[in-house]
Amino acid sequence: MSAAIQTEAGDTFPFPKDYSFPAFFTRQPNLQTHHAQLEKWSALVLAYAHHHRLFRFSPTHPVFHNKKLDRRFAEADVRELLEHMRKDGRAEWVGNEVFVYWRRPEDWARKLEKWVEDTAQKGHVLTLYEITEGEATLGTDFHGMDGEVLLKALNHLVKRGRAQIFGQDDSLGVKFF
Amino acid sequence: MSRKGVGIGAFDRSRLTSRQFASHGSSLRASNTEALTTQLTVFRSLLQQFAQTHAKDIRSDPAFRAQFARMCTAIGVDPLASSSSSSSSGAGGGLWAQLLGGSVNDFYFELAVRVVEVCSRTRGENGGLIGLKELTERVSQGRMEGSTEISPDDVKRAVETLKPLGGSYAVISVGHKEYVRSVPRELSNDQASVVEAAQVLGYVSVSMLRDNLGWEKARCQTVIDDLMSEGMLWVDKQTRGEWEYWSPTSMVDTEGVMEPALDGG
Numbered sequence: 001m002s003a004a005i006q007t008e009a010g011d012t013f014p015f016p017k018d019y020s021f022p023a024f025f026t027r028q029p030n031l032q033t034h035h036a037q038l039e040k041w042s043a044l045v046l047a048y049a050h051h052h053r054l055f056r057f058s059p060t061h062p063v064f065h066n067k068k069l070d071r072r073f074a075e076a077d078v079r080e081l082l083e084h085m086r087k088d089g090r091a092e093w094v095g096n097e098v099f100v101y102w103r104r105p106e107d108w109a110r111k112l113e114k115w116v117e118d119t120a121q122k123g124h125v126l127t128l129y130e131i132t133e134g135e136a137t138l139g140t141d142f143h144g145m146d147g148e149v150l151l152k153a154l155n156h157l158v159k160r161g162r163a164q165i166f167g168q169d170d171s172l173g174v175k176f177f
Numbered sequence: 178m179s180r181k182g183v184g185i186g187a188f189d190r191s192r193l194t195s196r197q198f199a200s201h202g203s204s205l206r207a208s209n210t211e212a213l214t215t216q217l218t219v220f221r222s223l224l225q226q227f228a229q230t231h232a233k234d235i236r237s238d239p240a241f242r243a244q245f246a247r248m249c250t251a252i253g254v255d256p257l258a259s260s261s262s263s264s265s266s267g268a269g270g271g272l273w274a275q276l277l278g279g280s281v282n283d284f285y286f287e288l289a290v291r292v293v294e295v296c297s298r299t300r301g302e303n304g305g306l307i308g309l310k311e312l313t314e315r316v317s318q319g320r321m322e323g324s325t326e327i328s329p330d331d332v333k334r335a336v337e338t339l340k341p342l343g344g345s346y347a348v349i350s351v352g353h354k355e356y357v358r359s360v361p362r363e364l365s366n367d368q369a370s371v372v373e374a375a376q377v378l379g380y381v382s383v384s385m386l387r388d389n390l391g392w393e394k395a396r397c398q399t400v401i402d403d404l405m406s407e408g409m410l411w412v413d414k415q416t417r418g419e420w421e422y423w424s425p426t427s428m429v430d431t432e433g434v435m436e437p438a439l440d441g442g
Binding site for chain 1 (some may be wrong): 299300301302304380389405406408411413414415416421422423427428
């Protein structure tokens with residue numbers, strides 16, 4: 001589940017100064033410069049996704065097109081960027097999009113663990129739907145989370161023996177230990 | 178003596194004064210050398226008293242601190258002279274220690290370490306040439322509230338302490354800006370001219386250089402390619418005309434070069 005794509009006018013994200021730099025949108029030929037460019041774009045994508053709570057990103061997302069500047073980070077270059085982020089553990093391909101991990105699944109797992117502890121939910125059973133949409137998580141970071149990212153996080157807990165997942169595709173449930 | 182004298186009368190008056198000084202100059206020097214030495218010693222101790230009285234201002238106001246440092250240097254007090262905090266000799270070396278709360282070495286050493294960190298971290302994007310102002314801002318980021326404000330002058334002095342590292346670190350002046358270079362290779366004259374040209378609009382193009390510096394196209398392209406391979410220029414290929422080559426310092430320098438599109442546009 002991805003949030004509505006924001007148009008640039010009225011975008012609340014505080015863009016960094018890099019975004020106003022025309023050359024930022026050209027794939028730099030110099031190796032070191034290109035690496036620095038990828039790092040800056042990574043940081044921007046992560047911050048943008050975090051700000052808007054986007055869990056998925058498309059290589060054709062409007063953010064790569066700065067209308068005011070009339071500059072566009074080409075799709076091929078965006079794919080290169082997403083590959084770079086994937087190697088960094090910050091992105092994962094899912095079809096023609098990527099999951100953008102402004103918080104890695106293992107970090108989500110730790111937060112979940114703490115929440116379970118704080119709310120005395122050990123031994124309780126919750127559906128994944130309840131976690132992402134239920135009243136119990138209102139006001140927490142988990143509310144509105146992408147279901148698949150939640151599942152990845154829970155799988156980390158399963159691996160450590162802290163949770164068990166059961167059920168069918170549409171109604172998966174989790175029990176915390 | 179009025180400085181606004183006009184006409185022959187004034188000319189004569191000033192010539193007369195000069196002659197007077199000239200004739201008395203040598204005798205003045207001879208008899209006053211001792212007096213001058215005494216005066217300097219007196220001045221030095223007055224400066225120390227001044228420093229102790231205004232320690233708070235010197236600690237908190239970078240501009241004031243810079244002025245004070247210049248005065249010290251002018252009269253032979255080395256602001257960077259090392260001092261052990263246990264020493265209470267009260268000599269010139271202990272002066273900065275008292276002012277800056279700890280050994281002067283600590284202050285500039287820590288600053289130098291941060292300078293090296295920032296330069297290493299940004300070398301990828303600027304090729305080892307960073308604006309002094311930008312460096313100062315970056316070095317100041319992430320410091321605790323209430324800690325001494327860092328000025329470009331402080332950063333310059335910190336860079337000076339890095340000289341023993343074999344010539345990699347230096348403060349250089351190009352056009353109307355100062356930069357800190359953190360790579361051994363110095364800019365050639367042509368390269369410096371291009372860096373200076375880029376200060377106006379933030380970027381250069383081959384024809385801009387040709388028109389403003391009178392160079393042949395080949396020379397323009399060569400220097401641009403040089404700076405590109407050094408990582409000191411970024412290329413913009415989406416201009417629909419000539420490619421434009423941007424100085425990375427204009428990525429952060431908002432002094433009338435580019436308006437940041439912070440409203441999300």
